Amino acid sequence: MLTSNQSRRVSKTTMECVHGDFVTRLVYEDATYVSWYFIITVTVVAVFVGGRKMYTNIKKNMAQxxxxxxxxxxxxxxxxxxxxxxxxxxxxxxxxxxxxxxxxxxxxxxxxxxxxxxxxxxxxxxxxxxxxxxxxxxxxxxxxxxxxxxxxxxxxxxxxxxxxxxxxxxxxxxxxxxxxxxxxxxxxxxxxxxxxxxxxxxxxxHIQHSTGIYGAQAAIERNKHTSVPTPEKRIHNLSFDLSAYGNTSYDEECRSNFTLKIFGNSKRRCLALAIRKGDSQVARSLKTVLDKSMMRNVFLKCFNTYKLSDEASISDSFCLNNMKFSPRLYEIKISQRxxxxxxxxxxxxxxxxxxxxxxxxxxxxxxxxxxxxxxxxxxxxxxxxxxxxxxxxxxxxxxxxxxxxxxxxxxxxxxxxxxxxxxx
Ligand SMILES: Cc1cc2nc3c(=O)[nH]c(=O)nc-3n(C[C@H](O)[C@H](O)[C@H](O)COP(=O)(O)OP(=O)(O)OC[C@H]3O[C@@H](n4cnc5c(N)ncnc54)[C@H](O)[C@@H]3O)c2cc1C
CATH class of the missing domain: 3.50.50.60 (FAD/NAD(P)-binding domain)
Structure with a gap:
C-alpha cells in the first residue's frame, strides 16, 4: 500500500520515448534522485547502526x-x-x-x-x-x-x-x-x-525474622586437646526430667522432642539444643528458668550421655569451670540487613x-x-x-x-x- 504522498512521488517520475530518429530519451530525474537518495541513506544508517553496535559489543566484551x-x-x-x-x-x-x-x-x-x-x-x-x-x-x-x-x-x-x-x-x-x-x-x-x-x-x-524454634547452647573449651575436626552427632526426640529441681511442671509423657547436636573439634565442643515452638511444659520451664544450674545440668548430662565413644566424660567441677552455656531457652532469630x-x-x-x-x-x-x-x-x-x-x-x-x-x-x-x- 502506498500512502498518497508516495503515490504522488511515483507519478512524478516520467518516461518519454521519442521514436523515429531512434532517439530515446528516458527521463528519470525524480526516480533516479529518490532511489539514490534512498540507497545512500539506508547505507549510511546501516553503517552507523552496525558500527555503533560493533563498537558497543567490543566495549561490552572488553569491559572490566x-x-x-x-x-x-x-x-x-x-x-x-x-x-x-x-x-x-x-x-x-x-x-x-x-x-x-x-x-x-x-x-x-x-x-x-x-x-x-x-x-x-x-x-x-x-x-x-x-x-x-x-x-x-x-x-x-x-x-x-x-x-x-x-x-x-x-x-x-x-x-x-x-x-x-x-x-x-x-x-x-x-x-x-x-x-x-x-x-x-x-x-x-x-x-x-x-x-x-x-x-x-x-x-x-536490620530486620529480624523468627524461625519458630527455641534453642540453647553450650561450649566446652579443652586446651589440652588437638583441634582435629570431628563430624557432628545429632540426637532427636530428647526429653528432660526436671523433677529433681522440684519442677512441678514436669509432664509425665515427657514429649518435648528436643534435638541435640554435638559438634566442633576435640578442643572446642559445642552443644546445640533446639525445640519447635510449642506448649510443652518442659520447654516452658526451660524458657523461664533463672536457676543456671538447671541448664548446666541439662548440658552436662547430654554431653556425657551422647559424647563420642572415645571422648572422656566431664565432671561437675570441670563443667563449672569450663562450660559456657545459655541460661535458658531463647527464640532463634535470623537478622537480615x-x-x-x-x-x-x-x-x-x-x-x-x-x-x-x-x-x-x-x-x-x-x-x-x-x-x-x-x-x-x-x-x-x-x-x-x-x-x-x-x-x-x-x-x-x-x-x-x-x-x-x-x-x-x-x-x-x-x-x-x-x-x-x-x-x-
Ligand atoms: C566461635 C565460633 C564458632 C563457630 N562454629 C561454627 C561451626 O561449627 N560451623 C559453622 O558452619 N560455622 C560456625 N561458625 C560460624 C561461621 O564462622 C560463620 O558462618 C562464618 O564465619 C561467617 O563468615 P563471614 O566470612 O561472613 O564472617 P567472619 O568469619 O566473621 O569474617 C569476617 C572477617 O572480616 C574481618 N573484618 C571485620 N571488620 C573488618 C574491617 N573493618 N576491615 C578489615 N577486615 C575486617 C574480620 O577480622 C574477619 O576476619 C562459628 C563462628 C564462631 C565465631
Whole structure:
C-alpha cells in the first residue's frame, strides 16, 4: 500500500520515448534522485547502526572492573576465589584487619554441606588437599585450614591479586576506593559486627525474622586437646526430667522432642539444643528458668550421655569451670540487613554485603557457613551484569537481581534451613 504522498512521488517520475530518429530519451530525474537518495541513506544508517553496535559489543566484551573484598573470613575468601575467576575482573584487593597467621589459625570447626562441596569444587577447591573428615556428604574441617587453602590458591589465577592483611577498612580506605578510576565493586564480608558497608554509605538497619524454634547452647573449651575436626552427632526426640529441681511442671509423657547436636573439634565442643515452638511444659520451664544450674545440668548430662565413644566424660567441677552455656531457652532469630546492595553513581561504585555481614543467627547450628555460601552463587552472574550495565534501567535490574537472590536465601532458610540444619 502506498500512502498518497508516495503515490504522488511515483507519478512524478516520467518516461518519454521519442521514436523515429531512434532517439530515446528516458527521463528519470525524480526516480533516479529518490532511489539514490534512498540507497545512500539506508547505507549510511546501516553503517552507523552496525558500527555503533560493533563498537558497543567490543566495549561490552572488553569491559572490566576492579573488585575489593573486605574481610578474610570463609565468605570473604570464597567471594574472592569466585571473583578472580571472572574474566571481567582485572584486579582484586582484599582487606583484612587480622594478620595472615591469625586468619589461618582460627580454631573452630566448619561443616560444608554436600551442595556447597560441589559448588566449591566447581571453583577449584580440591577437597583431597584439605585436612578434614567426611560424613554423609558433608565435609568437616577447621575453618583456618579452609582459609589457608584459599589464600594459597588465589594468586594462581591470572587476575592481579593483592591481599592486605593487618589492614583495617575504614572511612579513609573508603575514600581511596572512591578515587579508583572506572567501575568497581566492593564486597563487604566483614562479619556480623562489620562496619565497612556503613562507611561506604549503606544503612545499618536490620530486620529480624523468627524461625519458630527455641534453642540453647553450650561450649566446652579443652586446651589440652588437638583441634582435629570431628563430624557432628545429632540426637532427636530428647526429653528432660526436671523433677529433681522440684519442677512441678514436669509432664509425665515427657514429649518435648528436643534435638541435640554435638559438634566442633576435640578442643572446642559445642552443644546445640533446639525445640519447635510449642506448649510443652518442659520447654516452658526451660524458657523461664533463672536457676543456671538447671541448664548446666541439662548440658552436662547430654554431653556425657551422647559424647563420642572415645571422648572422656566431664565432671561437675570441670563443667563449672569450663562450660559456657545459655541460661535458658531463647527464640532463634535470623537478622537480615535491609540494604545489602547499592550503586553510587558519582563514584561508579557497586557495593554488596555477603555472609554474616548480610544475615546472621543468634544461634550456632554448626552449619552456619552454608547460608553464606549459598548467597555467593549469584556473584559471578552479578559481576557479569554490573560490568556491562550502562543505562539507569540496566543498573537497576542488576541491583534487583542481587536483592531478590539475597531475599530468597533468607526465605529459604526460614522455610527449610533450621529444620534441615537441626531436625530430621
Ligand atoms: C566461635 C565460633 C564458632 C563457630 N562454629 C561454627 C561451626 O561449627 N560451623 C559453622 O558452619 N560455622 C560456625 N561458625 C560460624 C561461621 O564462622 C560463620 O558462618 C562464618 O564465619 C561467617 O563468615 P563471614 O566470612 O561472613 O564472617 P567472619 O568469619 O566473621 O569474617 C569476617 C572477617 O572480616 C574481618 N573484618 C571485620 N571488620 C573488618 C574491617 N573493618 N576491615 C578489615 N577486615 C575486617 C574480620 O577480622 C574477619 O576476619 C562459628 C563462628 C564462631 C565465631
Amino acid at each position: 572492573l576492579e573488585v575489593i573484598v573486605i574481610g578474610a573470613g570463609p565468605i570473604g575468601l570464597t567471594s574472592a576465589l569466585i571473583a578472580v575467576q571472572c574474566k571481567r575482573v582485572n584486579k582484586l584487593t582484599l582487606y583484612e584487619e587480622l594478620s595472615r597467621f591469625e586468619v589461618e589459625n582460627r580454631g573452630y570447626q566448619i561443616a560444608i554441606q554436600s551442595v556447597n562441596v560441589s559448588l566449591l569444587r566447581s571453583f577449584g577447591v580440591d577437597f583431597d588437599n584439605l585436612e578434614g573428615v567426611w560424613r554423609d556428604g558433608c565435609f568437616y574441617t577447621r575453618v583456618g585450614i579452609y582459609l589457608e587453602y584459599i589464600i594459597q590458591i588465589l594468586p594462581l589465577y591470572s587476575t592481579d591479586v593483592e591481599l592486605k592483611f593487618r589492614s583495617k577498612f575504614d572511612r579513609e580506605t573508603g575514600d581511596v576506593i572512591d578515587k579508583i578510576d572506572g567501575r568497581k565493586l566492593v564486597i563487604c564480608c566483614d562479619g556480623s559486627g562489620g562496619m565497612a558497608s556503613r562507611y561506604l554509605g549503606l544503612s545499618d538497619e 535491609i540494604e545489602n546492595v547499592a550503586y553510587i553513581s558519582d563514584n561508579n561504585l557497586f557495593i554488596i554485603t555477603e555472609g554474616e555481614a548480610t544475615r546472621s543467627l543468634n544461634f550456632n547450628t554448626g552449619l552456619d557457613i552454608n547460608i553464606g555460601l549459598k548467597s555467593v552463587t549469584s556473584l559471578q552472574p552479578f559481576i557479569e551484569m554490573i560490568t556491562v550495565a550502562e543505562t539507569e534501567h540496566s543498573i537497576m535490574e542488576t541491583l534487583i537481581f542481587k536483592m531478590e537472590h539475597s531475599d530468597k536465601i533468607c526465605k529459604d532458610f526460614l522455610k527449610f534451613g533450621l529444620k534441615e540444619y537441626m531436625f530430621l
